[in-house]
Amino acid sequence: MVRATNMANPILQVENLVKRYGDVEAVRGVSFNVEEGEVFGLLGPNGAGKTTTVEILEGLRDPDGGRVSVCGLNPQRESEALKHEIGAALQSTSLPDKLRVMEALRLFASFYKRGRKPEELLKRFGLEEKRNTFYNQLSGGQKQRLALAMALVNDPKVVFLDEPTAGLDPQVRREIYDVIEELRREKKTILMTTHYIEEAERLCDRVAIVDFGKVIALGTPRELKAHSGGATRIEVCLSKPESNGALKNLEGVADAREVDGAYVLHSKRPPQTIVSLVKHLEASGNELVSLEIATPSLEDVFIEMTGRRLRD
Amino acid sequence: MSNFASLTRTRILLALRNKMFFFFSVIFPLGMFFLYAGIFARSNPRAVSYFLGPVIAFNVMGSFWGLSATLVMFREQGILRRFHVTPVTATDMLASSLLANYVLTLPTVSIEVFLARFIFHVPSLGNLFSLAVLVTVGTVSFGSLGLVVASVTNTMQETQVLNQIIWLPLIFLSGATFPLAYLPNSVQHFGLFLPATYLVTALQSALYQSFSVSQLLVQILALATWAVLTFFVAAQLFRWEPEARIPRNAKLWALATALPFLLLGAWENTNGDILKQAQTAFHSLERPANSDQPSRTVQ
Numbered sequence: 001m002v003r004a005t006n007m008a009n010p011i012l013q014v015e016n017l018v019k020r021y022g023d024v025e026a027v028r029g030v031s032f033n034v035e036e037g038e039v040f041g042l043l044g045p046n047g048a049g050k051t052t053t054v055e056i057l058e059g060l061r062d063p064d065g066g067r068v069s070v071c072g073l074n075p076q077r078e079s080e081a082l083k084h085e086i087g088a089a090l091q092s093t094s095l096p097d098k099l100r101v102m103e104a105l106r107l108f109a110s111f112y113k114r115g116r117k118p119e120e121l122l123k124r125f126g127l128e129e130k131r132n133t134f135y136n137q138l139s140g141g142q143k144q145r146l147a148l149a150m151a152l153v154n155d156p157k158v159v160f161l162d163e164p165t166a167g168l169d170p171q172v173r174r175e176i177y178d179v180i181e182e183l184r185r186e187k188k189t190i191l192m193t194t195h196y197i198e199e200a201e202r203l204c205d206r207v208a209i210v211d212f213g214k215v216i217a218l219g220t221p222r223e224l225k226a227h228s229g230g231a232t233r234i235e236v237c238l239s240k241p242e243s244n245g246a247l248k249n250l251e252g253v254a255d256a257r258e259v260d261g262a263y264v265l266h267s268k269r270p271p272q273t274i275v276s277l278v279k280h281l282e283a284s285g286n287e288l289v290s291l292e293i294a295t296p297s298l299e300d301v302f303i304e305m306t307g308r309r310l311r312d
Numbered sequence: 313m314s315n316f317a318s319l320t321r322t323r324i325l326l327a328l329r330n331k332m333f334f335f336f337s338v339i340f341p342l343g344m345f346f347l348y349a350g351i352f353a354r355s356n357p358r359a360v361s362y363f364l365g366p367v368i369a370f371n372v373m374g375s376f377w378g379l380s381a382t383l384v385m386f387r388e389q390g391i392l393r394r395f396h397v398t399p400v401t402a403t404d405m406l407a408s409s410l411l412a413n414y415v416l417t418l419p420t421v422s423i424e425v426f427l428a429r430f431i432f433h434v435p436s437l438g439n440l441f442s443l444a445v446l447v448t449v450g451t452v453s454f455g456s457l458g459l460v461v462a463s464v465t466n467t468m469q470e471t472q473v474l475n476q477i478i479w480l481p482l483i484f485l486s487g488a489t490f491p492l493a494y495l496p497n498s499v500q501h502f503g504l505f506l507p508a509t510y511l512v513t514a515l516q517s518a519l520y521q522s523f524s525v526s527q528l529l530v531q532i533l534a535l536a537t538w539a540v541l542t543f544f545v546a547a548q549l550f551r552w553e554p555e556a557r558i559p560r561n562a563k564l565w566a567l568a569t570a571l572p573f574l575l576l577g578a579w580e581n582t583n584g585d586i587l588k589q590a591q592t593a594f595h596s597l598e599r600p601a602n603s604d605q606p607s608r609t610v611q
Contacts, residue, residue, distance in 0.1 A: 058397050060553070080399060088397040093390040098329040103322065110318040111398045150394075 011036045011071055011158060011189050012057065018065030019052050026052045028213035029066070034158075034206075036186035037187040039180075041204035043194055043298060047309055049213040050193035051091055054162050057191065058088055071157050085115055087156035089147040091163045097136035100206065101146055105153060112154035121149040123178060129210055141172035148179055159183065161192040165199060177202060195310060197299045209302060216305050225296050232296060234273060237289040238263065238281070246284075251276040266300070315404045316411075323412035327378075336378060338420055341371040345424050360432040362597050365516030366488045368421055368443075372450035372515075373482060373508055375413050376458030377475055382410065383462035383556055384471045388554050396552040408544055410455045417451050417551070442518035442525050449532055450511045453539035456546050457507075457569065462528040463549035464558060464566045466515050487516070492587070493594035500587060503575030512535055513590045534576050542569045 010033035019027040027049040034040040036085060042050040055061045057083050059075035068075060071085045074110055095104055105118035113151065122128050125145040130138060138146065144164065151159050164180065165173040173196075178204050194200055200207045201221045209217040209224070218223055231254050247256035251271030267273040270293060281288055302310045329334045345367050353359035395405060425443070428434045458493070465471040483489050485499055486508035491532065493501055503509040506586075514531035517523035545565045550593050551558075559565075580586050 006380050060393070060396055083397065083399045086397070090390070090393055090397065093394045095391060096326050096386070098326055099322070103325070107318055107322050108398060111400055255546065 007035075012040075012191060012206055013069040014053070014057070014066070015068070016066040017053060017068060019049070019056060019057065019061065019129055020064050026136065026213055027056075027063075030208075030210070030213065030215055031066075032208050032215060032218060034189060034191055036157075038205045039184045039192065039203055041192050041194060041207040042093060042210050043197070043200040043204075043207050043209035043302075043310075045195055045308075046208040050210055051162055051248060053210075054160050054191065054193055058086060058160055059083065065282055075095055079175040085157045086160060087151035087154060088159075088160040089123075089144075089162065090160075091150045093147070095135045095146075099135045100132050101135070101138070102131040104146065105149060108150050109153045115153055116155050118153065121152060124182075125149040126142065133181045139172075140168050141175055143303055144168060144172070144176055145179065152183075156188075158189045158191065161190060163193055163195070165194070165196065173199075187224050197297050197302075197310060200298055207298065209298065209305070211302075217301065220299060222300050224298060231268050232270040233279075233294040233300065234267055234270060235267040235292040235294070236263050236265070236277070237261070237291075239287040239289055240285075242281075242286060246280065247277075251281060278283070314325065315350065315400050316408050318416075319404055319408035320402065320411045321408055324415055327412065327416055329354055329479055333416070336374065337416060341367070341374065341420050342385070342423065344370050344570065345427065346567075349428065353432075355432055357433045357435055360428055361434040361436070361438070361596060362432065362491075362520050362593065364424065364428050365514075365519045366491075366512050368409060368424055368519075369450070369486075369488050369508070369512040369515050370449065370483065370561065371424065372417060372447055372511065373454045373479075373488070375417060375451050375455040377479070379409055379413055379455045379458030380461040380471050381468065382463075383459060384468050385460070387551065388468065390554060391477055392552045393554075400550075401548040402547055406456075406459050406543065406550060407562060409459070410452055410543070413455050416449065417447070421447055436522065438519040438522040439524055442523055442528055445525055445532055446511065446515050446518060446528070446535075449535040450515075453501065453507065453535050453542060454511075456539055456542035458540055459546035460569060463546055463551060464562050466558065476522045477544060482506060485509075487512040487590060491594045493591040499591075501581055504580045504584070505573055507535065507538055507573045510573070510576070510586070513586055516593060517589060521589075530576075530584075534572060538569070538572045541572060544567055 012034035014033070015031050016026050017030040017064035018025070029048065030053055032040070044050055052061065056063050057070050057075055062076050070082055073082045075084070076081050100287040102118065102122065105121060109115050109118050122131055125148060125272065127142065127145055127149065130142055135143070148161070148164065151161070161180070165176050168176065177199070180192070181192070182201065192203070204221065206218070206220050207224060208215045244256050244258060245265055247253065247265060250265070250273055252267045254266045254268060256263060256265045265273065274291070280289065299310050302308070348363040348367050349355065349360045353363050392405070425437060429437055452592050457478070461471060463472055485495070485503045485505050486492070487495070487503065488508060492503055492509065492513065495503070510531040514523070514528045517528060546567060549559065549562050549565055
């Protein structure tokens with residue numbers, strides 16, 4: 001449905017992909033295409049089958065059903081040719097402790113026919129000062145920047161980023177976003193997986209929401225949010241406890257919940273809701289400690305489609 | 313630079329930065345050398361010459377410890393996965409670790425030979441060409457054994473247990489620790505089924521009795537065949553992913569590596585003269601040629 005006109009020659013094609021581990025079906029008929037120059041995100045909770053899908057595309061695993069093509073190649077049968085065309089930052093990977101940053105880049109650069117200068121990548125990822133640092137002495141953010149630099153060492157046509165910011169603190173995460181945004185401006189084709197809403201919304205041109213091995217929604221972040229008719233989230237802290245029922249009866253409120261001592265309201269008409277909230281609190285002698293308003297996010301889309309939160 | 317060459321270079325670099333490597337590949341073998349040359353051989357040049365072969369065999373066979381441990385560590389930490397998304401092949405990975413190990417074994421062996429000649433005044437170093445050939449087939453074959461061990465075990469603990477199980481008979485029943493001819497008769501015959509026995513006796517014959525390559529052809533060919541077979545099996549069983557399961561037929565493949573020496577052992581036990589050679593060498597040590605002290609050297 002989405003952007004049907006551009007689908008002439010997608011650089012990445014996934015059709016009805018199936019993968020089983022023993023009795024468990026990790027991927028159950030996933031389909032999507034990625035255009036050249038697009039940043040495409042697979043968004044979903046842990047265990048949704050995102051990593052498995054990506055690893056099949058990278059040629060690391062064999063599918064049990066369906067068809068995939070990357071740069072016109074079959075990742076399983078033409079894996080050698082494919083590996084020259086792709087770059088990857090994997091999840092749960094590492095480098096030898098006593099390998100220096102520059103040595104790692106040079107070593108990996110030596111594997112490819114085509115490539116970028118390691119020197120240039122160091123500069124670009126802000127690792128110049130760390131060029132002679134051992135891998136085990138890098139911080140989490142530096143390791144991740146090195147992983148991204150290494151994914152680009154062969155100037156790949158498609159870059160796979162599997163949870164590029166998992167386990168990093170928010171500040172470092174933003175650093176990584178800047179780097180990915182730069183790649184996006186360069187029109188690199190990127191397939192990334194994430195379970196962070198913010199990441200998908202900020203970085204991806206299109207997002208496939210994945211749950212239990214299936215794509216449950218696909219489109220631009222804006223389209224997805226519009227489709228869901230998303231309600232605005234209003235989060236308030238109060239000086240005295242309040243019953244959920246009372247809050248639910250406020251104007252425009254679709255639902256109200258208590259989460260970690262705060263109250264989360266979803267409203268279709270936020271201004272009216274806030275006015276009636278303040279009136280209600282005044283009448284009951286309660287006080288507003290803090291108030292936060294968030295525009296509908298992909299998280300709300302996910303909750304709506306599955307009845308569960310994306311991250312727990 | 314080819315993938316193989318750049319990987320080899322990196323592996324050498326990493327080993328040189330690793331303290332464990334220095335302990336196991338330099339300090340420990342040299343410690344063994346001084347233990348045998350200085351204490352068991354009581355610095356008697358002929359006895360030092362006799363024990364030099366087994367000491368070098370120790371060093372060469374030790375290859376499989378480091379190779380298995382590093383490969384398993386690389387797999388457990390997800391380092392191999394990272395190489396898997398590059399054009400690097402399993403053969404590149406395995407062959408580069410063997411070559412790196414070979415390059416790193418040569419200096420220690422050379423130091424041992426040098427010390428024997430110039431500190432312990434061994435009159436003749438025997439046939440150095442035979443020594444070079446044996447050290448080559450020895451490190452490659454025992455290194456490949458380490459790569460097979462890495463592929464049939466899942467965790468470092470399992471690897472170390474299997475290493476111990478392999479290592480103990482190799483060093484105690486092959487003549488590496490106690491001279492073969494000194495062991496009980498039944499053990500001597502059992503030793504002929506172990507690859508280590510052929511490496512130990514051949515190194516001893518090369519250094520102590522100056523055997524040429526053609527006189528050691530049986531041992532050299534057997535070890536070379538074994539090297540090719542174990543490397544092939546290691547490549548077949550190689551796993552990039554930490555969670556990848558060991559193939560069901562892996563144990564059979566691993567057992568297949570024992571085959572050449574089961575056959576050779578059966579033949580040597582009935583027709584061969586390798587045991588006789590080892591006994592002759594041992595007894596010649598007890599009958600001193602021109603030295604004044606008989607050296608009853610063993611513990």
